[in-house]
Amino acid sequence: xxxxxxxxxxMSDQPEIEHDGLTPLMAAHIPHIDQLAAKGxxxxxxxxxxxxxPGSEVANLAVLGYDVEAVFEGRGVIEAASIGxxxxxxxxxxxxxxxxxSDQKIKNHSAGHISTAEATELIDALNENFGSxxxxxxxxxxxxxxxxxxxxxxALRCAPPHDFVGGEVADLMPVASDNAGEDxxxxxxxxxxxxRSLLENHPVNVxxxxxxxxxxNSIWPWSPGxxxxxxxxxQMYGIQSGAVISAVDLIQGIGVYAGLDVIRVxxxxxxxxxxxxxxxxxxxxxLKSKDFVYLHIEASDEAGHEGNYDLKLKTIEYxxxxxxxxxxxxxxxxxxxxxxxxxxxxxxxxxLKTHTRDTVPFLIWYPGIKPDNVMHYDELSARxxxxxxxxxxxxxxxxxxxxx
Numbered sequence: 001x002x003x004x005x006x007x008x009x010x011m012s013d014q015p016e017i018e019h020d021g022l023t024p025l026m027a028a029h030i031p032h033i034d035q036l037a038a039k040g041x042x043x044x045x046x047x048x049x050x051x052x053x054p055g056s057e058v059a060n061l062a063v064l065g066y067d068v069e070a071v072f073e074g075r076g077v078i079e080a081a082s083i084g085x086x087x088x089x090x091x092x093x094x095x096x097x098x099x100x101x102s103d104q105k106i107k108n109h110s111a112g113h114i115s116t117a118e119a120t121e122l123i124d125a126l127n128e129n130f131g132s133x134x135x136x137x138x139x140x141x142x143x144x145x146x147x148x149x150x151x152x153x154x155a156l157r158c159a160p161p162h163d164f165v166g167g168e169v170a171d172l173m174p175v176a177s178d179n180a181g182e183d184x185x186x187x188x189x190x191x192x193x194x195x196r197s198l199l200e201n202h203p204v205n206v207x208x209x210x211x212x213x214x215x216x217n218s219i220w221p222w223s224p225g226x227x228x229x230x231x232x233x234x235q236m237y238g239i240q241s242g243a244v245i246s247a248v249d250l251i252q253g254i255g256v257y258a259g260l261d262v263i264r265v266x267x268x269x270x271x272x273x274x275x276x277x278x279x280x281x282x283x284x285x286x287l288k289s290k291d292f293v294y295l296h297i298e299a300s301d302e303a304g305h306e307g308n309y310d311l312k313l314k315t316i317e318y319x320x321x322x323x324x325x326x327x328x329x330x331x332x333x334x335x336x337x338x339x340x341x342x343x344x345x346x347x348x349x350x351x352l353k354t355h356t357r358d359t360v361p362f363l364i365w366y367p368g369i370k371p372d373n374v375m376h377y378d379e380l381s382a383r384x385x386x387x388x389x390x391x392x393x394x395x396x397x398x399x400x401x402x403x404x
Contacts, residue, residue, distance in 0.1 A: 043387025074225020232259030
C-alpha cells in the first residue's frame with residue numbers, strides 16, 4: 001500500500017448566517033471529494049494541543065504524526081531547513097514577515113502578497129543596513145522570510161501578524177516572557193522600528209504605491225526557536241520513501257526534518273492562482289517511486305486570512321476539480337493500491353481571518369475499505385463518521401493501517 005495525504009490548508013470554517021449557515025466547504029461543489037467520502041470513512045481530527053498556538057506549523061506536524069509538544073521549536077527554524085539555512089548551536093531562528101503598516105496598525109500580514117523578486121531587494125537592503133555577526137536576514141518566498149539571531153533567547157511573546165490584522169503595532173511589539181528574554185526582545189523591537197524607516201521609501205515600495213499596491217514597509221519577526229530534534233517518518237513509522245509538495249517554506253521545512261524529498265513545482269504560488277494541475281501531476285509522478293506523498297495546497301488558508309468567503313469556496317472547488325479528480329483517475333491505473341486521505345490542518349474562518357483550534361474533518365479511502373454512512377465531505381457530515389474524533393498521532397496511525 002502507498003499513501004497520499006491531500007492537505008487543503010485552512011479549508012474548514014464556521015457556519016455563518018449570511019451564507020445560509022453553510023461553511024465554504026459545505027457550499028462548495030466537490031463531487032470527487034464527496035465520492036471519496038461516500039466510498040471511504042470519515043471523522044474529526046484535533047490537531048492543536050491545548051497549550052500551543054493554532055498555527056500551520058503545529059497542525060501539520062500533528063497531521064504527520066508527531067508528538068508536537070515534544071518536538072515543536074517554532075516556525076522560523078522549520079523554514080530555515082527549507083531554504084537551506086543550517087542553524088548552529090546558540091542560533092535562534094524566527095519567521096520574519098514583510099508586512100504593511102498603515103496608521104500605526106497592521107494593515108495586512110503579507111504586504112499585499114509581495115513578489116519574491118521584490119522581497120529579495122528588501123531583504124538585501126535589510127542585511128546591508130542592519131546585518132551583522134549577530135543578525136542575519138534570509139530570503140524565503142513572497143512575504144515569508146527568516147531572521148537568525150546568534151545568542152538570541154526564545155523567552156519571548158511575539159504576535160503572529162496574520163492573527164492581528166487591524167491591531168495597534170505598539171500593543172503587539174515583541175516582549176520578553178521572562179527576564180532572560182529582555183535583551184532579545186529589545187533587539188527585535190529596535191529592528192522593527194529601524195526597518196520601517198528604511199523600507200518606507202525604498203524604491204520597491206515607491207513603485208508599489210504608484211501601482212496601487214500595499215508597501216512592504218516593516219518586518220515582523222515571530223515564532224522564535226532553536227533547531228528542533230525530530231525523528232524522520234521512516235524512524236517513527238517505517239515509511240521507506242516519501243515526498244512533500246508545497247509552495248510554502250514551512251511545509252517544505254517540515255518535510256526536510258521528516259526525511260521527505262522536497263518537490264518544487266513551477267508556478268506554485270500558495271494562492272488561488274497556484275499551479276493546481278502541476279502539483280497534481282507531480283504527486284502522481286512521485287507515487288510511482290515513493291511510498292508516501294504529502295501534497296499541501298495553501299490557497300484556502302490565504303483566502304480565509306483575506307476574509308473572502310467566495311474566494312475560499314472557489315479554492316476548495318479548484319482542489320476538487322483540478323487536483324482530486326486527476327489524482328483519483330491516475331491512482332486507479334496504478335498496480336499498487338494507494339490510500340488517499342483528505343483534510344485541512346486547521347480551520348481558517350473567513351469571518352475571523354485567523355486560525356482556530358477547532359477539530360477538522362478528514363476522510364480516508366483505500367481499495368477494500370468498509371465505508372461508513374457519510375456521503376459528503378464537510379465539517380458537519382464528518383461528525384457522523386466511523387473514525388469519531390481522533391487526536392494528533394492517531395490519524396497517521398489509522399492511515400498507515402490501511403488495508404491491514
